[in-house]
Amino acid sequence: MTDARGVLIVAEHADGVLAGSTAELATAGQKLAAALGHDVAAVVCGASVARLASEVAKLGVKRVFAVEAPQLSDFQIEAHLAALEQVVAQVAPRVVLVAKSVQGRDLGPRLAFRLGAGLAQDCTELGWDSQRNALLGVRPVYGGAGLARVAVLTTPAFSTIRLKAFDPAPATATNPAEVVAVSVRLDSLGPVATLVSSAKQQATGIRLEDARVVVSGGRGLGGAEPFKVLQELAAALRGTVGASRAACDAGWVPHSYQVGLTGKTIGADLYIAIGISGASQHLAGISGVKNVVAINKDGEANIFKEARYGVVGDWQKVVPAFLQAIKEMGVSP
Ligand SMILES: Cc1cc2nc3c(=O)[nH]c(=O)nc-3n(C[C@H](O)[C@H](O)[C@H](O)COP(=O)(O)OP(=O)(O)OC[C@H]3O[C@@H](n4cnc5c(N)ncnc54)[C@H](O)[C@@H]3O)c2cc1C
Missing domain, CATH: 3.40.50.1220 (TPP-binding domain)
Structure with a gap:
């Protein structure tokens, strides 16, 4: 991907609600894009994502790629990996950011592996080394007792971002980003795993x-x-x-x-x-x-x-x- 440009953030949602981590990724993406002199884009995958895509479009990103397919209705990892692999191939971003959430910590490393890309895990800070043309990530190690600095030399470069490490980008009512539909082929996917049922833990009060x-x-x-x-x-x-x-x-x-x-x-x-x-x-x-x-x-x-x-x-x-x-x-x- 020699012409790779931009920072692509992977939006997350569940039960029709956009995860708070998406706005945090938008902030991380904007900071990194400013250092690179590139733009930030987001990708939203699901069975029906028009409303979610319009929400993401207000987070200060330049473009939102909306990927719709019935196979993407639940978070089925194989389908999401296949869809995102195709999106990354079409969009050719320089950097891909994924939240280090329950979904993201499964998705990010596997997607990077499929693309032969390097990944900085669990980062709380990001930067760009223009001399080495590398993504720089800072990640707490040994339970936070130390900080490791990681350079990712591949294109694209991946990072999973620790939750709450970045303030959420505020939603703006003006100048929402353009939403672009992206088609992906998921027909050849075999039934690797099927969601049989899911149970919600009862919760009251503030999360x-x-x-x-x-x-x-x-x-x-x-x-x-x-x-x-x-x-x-x-x-x-x-x-x-x-x-x-x-x-x-x-x-x-x-x-x-x-x-x-x-x-x-x-x-x-x-x-x-x-x-x-x-x-x-x-x-x-x-x-x-x-x-x-x-x-x-x-x-x-x-x-x-x-x-x-x-x-x-x-x-x-x-x-x-x-x-x-x-x-x-x-x-x-
Ligand atoms: C791989 C791994 C992952 C882990 N992940 C987590 C994690 O996510 N979260 C986590 O919390 N731990 C985690 N742990 C466990 C962690 O190492 C500690 O064992 C744990 O946090 C200790 O819990 P604690 O502070 O409640 O108990 P203790 O360490 O036993 O501390 C109890 C404290 O209570 C004080 N105390 C006792 N009586 C009173 C009193 N009457 N009034 C006031 N103070 C009193 C004592 O002085 C002491 O400081 C993990 C461990 C491993 C190996």
Whole structure:
């Protein structure tokens, strides 16, 4: 692909709703495109994507490629890979960006492999090395204890982008991008996998990934019961509850509460870590948090290194007093 130009972002959606990661990719794409002197385009695949494509068109991209086929109705990886492989061949982008979401971490590496392209995984920053003509990616390693700098020398160059690493591009009402229909051939695809059924986990309240305030509990809470106090504190701060893996593994809260490397990546304004030691795998999920407050009885706990404010003490004394003070003050974040 010697004439390859532009940055192509792969839009993601589920149940007819555009994933928040698409607007984050738009920001990452715009920054990179500015460094390259190229434009950003997006691709949306699905059975019927006109409405979604028009939403993506408002995210500051230059062009949206809309790919429609009945085989793309659910996220069937083989069909999406085949469609995107053809789109990349037709569009010839210099760089392809995919979210490091559940879908994207499956799709990105496999698509790059099919195209014989290099991939920088899980990046939180991107840049361009014009001397080496290479995509530069920065990715946290060892649970966030270090940063690896990766150069991708192939054309196209791929990267998966860590969720919440970039602010979402705002939707603009003016000058939406042009939407271009792209045809792909998926007839020869065999029935590699069939979606038999899908089950949605019941969820109430604010999603962890979207919450401005997260009150998280760890092993130091000692059981499931104390999470009721955390629920109360979160409600008073109009936030939601999270947990460390230790608390989830103990069965005190569902695994959907888990924050960290193998849990959710959050970008809250305020994160209150209660009875959490601050293992690197936990910290990997809160690198995008603006303010960390730690409550821990061990003044040497690693979480205090990440915390803007910390209270050394027993949560059983600190949290009820904190909750009482918030209620009296009528705090609303
Ligand atoms: C591959 C891998 C992936 C992982 N992914 C994740 C992940 O996504 N998320 C995650 O969280 N972990 C993850 N872990 C586990 C991680 O290494 C830690 O084991 C875990 O985060 C510890 O949880 P914790 O802080 O609740 O428990 P602990 O490390 O046991 O800490 C408990 C803390 O509570 C404090 N405490 C005790 N009693 C009180 C009290 N009364 N008042 C106040 N403080 C008190 C203690 O001082 C201590 O600091 C992963 C591990 C591996 C190997």
